[in-house]
Amino acid sequence: MNAPGTPPTVDHLLGLGDDALVAAQRLGEWVAAAPELEEDVALANIALDQLGAARLLLSYAGELEGAGRDEDALAYLRDDREYRNCLLVELPNGDFAVTMAKLLFLAAYQVPLYAALAGCADARLAAIAGKARKEAAYHLDHASLWTVRLGDGTEESHRRMQAAVDEVWPYTHELFAADPAAPVDPAGLRAAFLAAVEPVLETATLKRPADGWAPSGGRAGLHTEHLSYLLAEMQVLHRSNPGARW
Numbered sequence: 001m002n003a004p005g006t007p008p009t010v011d012h013l014l015g016l017g018d019d020a021l022v023a024a025q026r027l028g029e030w031v032a033a034a035p036e037l038e039e040d041v042a043l044a045n046i047a048l049d050q051l052g053a054a055r056l057l058l059s060y061a062g063e064l065e066g067a068g069r070d071e072d073a074l075a076y077l078r079d080d081r082e083y084r085n086c087l088l089v090e091l092p093n094g095d096f097a098v099t100m101a102k103l104l105f106l107a108a109y110q111v112p113l114y115a116a117l118a119g120c121a122d123a124r125l126a127a128i129a130g131k132a133r134k135e136a137a138y139h140l141d142h143a144s145l146w147t148v149r150l151g152d153g154t155e156e157s158h159r160r161m162q163a164a165v166d167e168v169w170p171y172t173h174e175l176f177a178a179d180p181a182a183p184v185d186p187a188g189l190r191a192a193f194l195a196a197v198e199p200v201l202e203t204a205t206l207k208r209p210a211d212g213w214a215p216s217g218g219r220a221g222l223h224t225e226h227l228s229y230l231l232a233e234m235q236v237l238h239r240s241n242p243g244a245r246w
Contacts, residue, residue, distance in 0.1 A: 006183045008125050010065045011084060014074070015219055017057030018085035020132075021075060022227070023106060024050035025234050029093055042142060046103070049135040056128045076238035080228045081221040088171040090218070090227040097157070097164035100146040104200065105168060105193075107140035109175045112192035116184040125183065144200045151204025158205065165201065166209050173214035 027047035034040040058071040069077075088106060093099045114136055117129035150161040178187035201208050217223065238244075 006120070006181070008060075008064070008120075008122055008183050009181070010061050011219075012179075012182050013057050013061035013064065013125075015084040015086075017054045017061060017074070018083050019089055019106070019110075020050040020057065021054035022083070022085045022230065023089040024048070024054060025230055026089060026091075026093055027099075027103075030099065035096055043099075046139050046142065049132075049139065053128065053132040053135070056131075060124055060128070072238070076235045080223050080231055083218075083221065083223065083227060083231070085218055085223075085227075086171070086174050087215055087218040087224060088168065088175065090224060090230060091168065091171065092226055094164065094167070095160060096146075097150055097160040098167060100143050100150065101161070101164040101168040103139060104143035104147050104197065105172045105175075107136050107143055108193045108196040109172070109189065110136040111140055111196065112189045113184060113186070116189070120183045122183065140196060147200050147206070148204040151201070151206045161204065162206050165206055169209040170213045170215060173211070174216040174218060177216060177219070 024047045030043045058074045062069045114129040114133035150157040176190040
């Protein structure tokens, strides 16, 4: 972690906010499609948690930028190259196991990140992180329970959960790319991430994939084709009716 007084920049806030916004959009795709009614509600609530954090972070980014862009403008009027989210959150949901692997890894990253940011010198960012940390802890618990349930379940559920972990794992490396200028350097969070994830995988009788291929570029605006499709769906109403008020 950097010195306590390191202030956030617009790009740092956009990275945090875009992670949460895109994760919320993906999780919202499960509404009315989850494997259980209770899970349908749970994923909707987790999506709302992420959306709430995104709104606070993007609002702050817009004010800090000083260009007159509010949270709506930043969410709906940027193209994919202007987004700063990690690649992990933009990946398609896949089957339910893939979604749980994505949520497990995202939450295991967000918990120590928000915990560290809650102690930063920037009072506004600290307040946002303090609230988001509690929500991320629930997300981590929820994804952990499902990972164990599927990994240590039937032969088929185990196969699917292991395949999901193998598929998603390479995208976790981008989360911890060093950024000494950030209020919290992500490179210092990997140990906490592994301390949260590895016991879950072990209990779930799943193997942690070997480190190797590590796709990146999201923080610099270099995304997969999946983000373009996601944004087209998310932004179509706003862009079709610019300036509309309900």
